[in-house]
């Protein structure tokens with residue numbers, strides 16, 4: 434039996450790559466991102482040095498990860514919070530449902546978090562009759578549309594203003610002509626009461642701060658602050674790799690993440706949550722729980738070379754420069770994390786055999802590695818995954834033998850010339866769409882090769 438995830442990937446990729454309306458929307462939105470980031474990079478006095486430093490700090494944090502996590506647990510507990518450890522997504526879901534049921538919570542407001550997407554929290558809460566509302570505008574839009582985030586930083590990147598106006602018209606009967614500002618006002622109005630009514634707020638964590646037992650959250654809309662200050666309970670779902678050694682490192686990481694994520698000098702709202710409110714404090718949640726999620730991360734941690742991918746700060750820059758991502762879009766990957774970083778980590782976070790094919794959808798151009806703010810050698814990790822797939826025989830018999838034959842023939846031009854141009858054309862017309870897709874015409878080989886023409890010409894002299 435073939436791999437259905439792999440087959441679907443190629444079907445979806447071919448379809449979306451030829452969807453001109455999708456391409457137009459993505460090019461427009463990416464164009465704005467690139468302009469902002471290029472301007473933003475001019476703010477650095479020394480970008481190279483900052484990347485070196487950020488990479489070094491994250492690597493140090495990774496090397497002592499177990500110690501830092503224990504320190505975080507100790508300090509956060511001392512602050513009055515509760516730390517829970519979840520080995521799998523199911524463990525995390527069970528812990529969240531337990532907390533919500535214990536406190537009789539029937540509605541939850543959520544701020545943007547890819548870790549909560551990873552464990553599919555909304556679907557599970559719905560099954561348990563708990564309303565879960567996304568409060569980040571992009572997430573709210575994709576939730577209304579019944580979709581998943583298209584991009585790890587900009588969830589609704591694939592939608593134009595017109596698409597969103599039509600969606601709001603369908604859901605709220607508003608005018609299809611609303612401006613971007615008017616659409617935002619509609620969302621704000623709808624969400625305001627949800628914050629007031631919610632029994633709990635759920636956030637992710639951009640960074641875990643072991644030295645003060647805190648977590649850091651960065652956002653542009655203030656919705657994470659509202660999700661954590663209105664409800665009585667704050668639940669955080671944090672991947673265990675989010676550690677940086679100290680809150681002092683935020684001076685580097687907050688602007689560095691903002692710069693690479695959106696081109697901003699710094700994101701608008703940056704918060705540190707260390708625990709529930711104290712008796713002397715007027716605001717804040719009465720209870721705070723932090724769930725430290727593994728869900729395959731220790732598997733990545735145990736793989737030499739691949740473990741560096743855990744230093745990712747989820748800025749999305751590698752997706753935005755990837756020629757594959759920008760052509761096939763976020764949904765084709767069928768994963769929580771898309772683009773180069775998703776390609777590297779998903780086979781190790783999930784089932785290797787089912788997702789390793791993503792690594793063949795890479796031109797190894799290296800642009801992802803060039804832009805990564807923490808210097809993850811993404812294209813090399815993709816090659817490493819390919820190597821693991823071949824050595825573990827996870828590529829198809831056809832692919833493996835075809836590549837061996839091609840390597841043998843292409844490494845010597847006289848071998849290539851042993852087959853005539855006509856025969857080569859016949860072979861490729863037989864294999865046809867399988868190699869090139871049915872939207873493109875395979876280029877014809879000339880009857881005589883350049884080498885034979887060259888030799889003939891020189892013999893005459």
Ligand code: SF4
Pocket residue numbers: 744745746747748749750751752774801804805806807808809811
């Ligand atoms: S791998 Fe690097 S560029 Fe890609 S999302 Fe992570 S930090 Fe950003």
